[in-house]
Amino acid sequence: MARARGERMSDYLAVEDPPFDPWPVGSTGSVGSVGSDPGVLNRVREWLGRFILTVDDADLDLLTLWAAHTHLCDVLYTTPRLVLDSPVPGAGKTTTCEHLQRLCRRPLQAASLSSPAMLARLLDKELRTILIDEVDRNLDPKRPGVEDLIAIINAGYKRGATRPVLVPGPKGDWDVKEMPTFSPVVLAGNAPNLPEDTRSRTIRVLLLPDLEGRVETSDWEEIEADAMDLGEALSQWADETRETVRATRPELPPGCVGRTKERWNPLRRVAEAAGGHWPDVADDLIRRDLIAAQMDREDGMVTSPPAVTLLRDIAELWPEATAFVPTAALVADLVMRHPRMWGPESAYGKALTAQRMGRMLAQGFKVHSGRQGDGPRGYYRQALSPVWRRMGITPPDEPTELTKPAEPTAGGAW
Structure with missing residues (x-):
């Protein structure tokens, strides 16, 4: 599979251009056996465990499934927003974004978002994975235009969402074009103050500083090639399982309904296609999330109308x-x-x-x-x-x- 470098997006967003862009545009995949490389998700999970220290080890499984699902969003109906959260700086949020940048589909590391229309124009060209670091600053409600950006992030978690954008017409005038906003999104920040309707679309991973040196340093001069190879293997696996993921509708744990089902169903379908222990892993993640949500309600942490x-x-x-x-x-x-x-x-x-x-x-x-x-x-x-x-x-x-x-x-x- 060829590694095509993506174009610069400075005309659309203020971004940090990734050092590589290994994902082909417009790949439809082919029908293959369920998980022709059954160990690829295990390899991704092992890789993440070398460099990322999560509070709960199960969150490494979550990161693995989330990275895999970005390659299959073209056959999924929803894509949960991934929140990388920490109460303090230096907990590994940027490092996690850097690893996801090398594992996810058509990654774009956004340093700052300039306007909702530019984001829509970017996604009109192709499906991308948007990684936004420092959301506590970039999505500060006090910043101009943030409400519209939040609206796109909220609507874009479900297929079919669009935003009307003015585009030049054939006679020098302006036409209105509906541009898609559907895309996987990573939101990384220090206890970001996200609106409740945005939080309901997210899956959260909590990170704390690695003061004991339990994980390796991400020295990209040394590990870049291995990370690229692993990302390409994940992309190829997704191509081979695309039709299986498109057709599968696994049963979800009791209580996983409504918005919770919309968040977890895509990851559960990916886990079903992976086989092995991954369906059980996904079910356990869902049950943990349901229990955590119930505890948040009992502790008064959920703001209700x-x-x-x-x-x-x-x-x-x-x-x-x-x-x-x-x-x-x-x-x-x-x-x-x-x-x-x-x-x-x-x-x-x-x-x-x-x-x-x-x-x-x-x-x-x-x-x-x-x-x-x-x-x-x-x-x-x-x-x-x-x-x-x-x-x-x-x-x-x-x-x-x-x-x-x-x-x-x-x-x-x-």
Whole structure:
């Protein structure tokens, strides 16, 4: 397979031109046996383990699968954004980017992104792997144009996303062209402040400094040729397994649904094509991610929209075996139990009211209040229960029979 050097992209982005560009343009691959070189992913994993120290050894498997999937993005529907994260400088993020630059499909090491339109023009030419270092600075929300760049990074994780770009017309005027934004992206930085919708599209690898000298130094004068050969072997393996990856739809671990499935399905398909122990490795990575996400939610690290927080808090305080609770009782208990969220000192600046709670539940979930006879307005558990389940919130036990409206005791407790 020929190693064609890529063109300079200074007309599109401010980039660090890679020292080599070994990946051919427009390769469609050929049908071959599953993993004609069954050890190539093992070799990539061993290589990364020599030079990169991750907090969790399983992240080396993740880096291996992610690098492999970049060569197969033309037959995949999504491509998760890879975040290389560390709380401090000098943890190996740039080194990891340098190794991925030599292993991934058509790599482009971006020193700084100049405009969303330029990024779209770059990807209109061909599918590339974009590696962005120092995202804590390059994607700082305070920088002009960053919101549009984030929008492209978010939309481009799924095939079919485009951005309208003005291009010169045949008569000297301007035409609008829809340019694709789909591409694999690496985001490396020190605890980057990424928006929540971007984080939901990412898979994170945590790095810490190697103070004990446990891995080798990446001396590119010495290891460049070996890295190039390994990257070419990975590209050839992808060509031979392309049709298998296109057709395979492996079963994912329980709970891997929605956005989580979109992030992990491409890597799981690559693992299935690799065979051997790789499907089990991928399943273990998915289960670890599901557990970590649950722990983040329990620790309050995931920021939810106010309406979702309200729904979760109502489920938490709903009295056991109670079918109906008056609105006034719910509001009083919410303010008492969660004053920072629903009390006068909340970010909203005012205590929660029945009207505001009603708007949030109606607009967010189409849940409306009702009455029991001539009593006060309130909410039925049977109206909230389906929404709780759809939002992954464990609802309280079903009441065995219709009960009287619950009333708070003195001080707001049930």
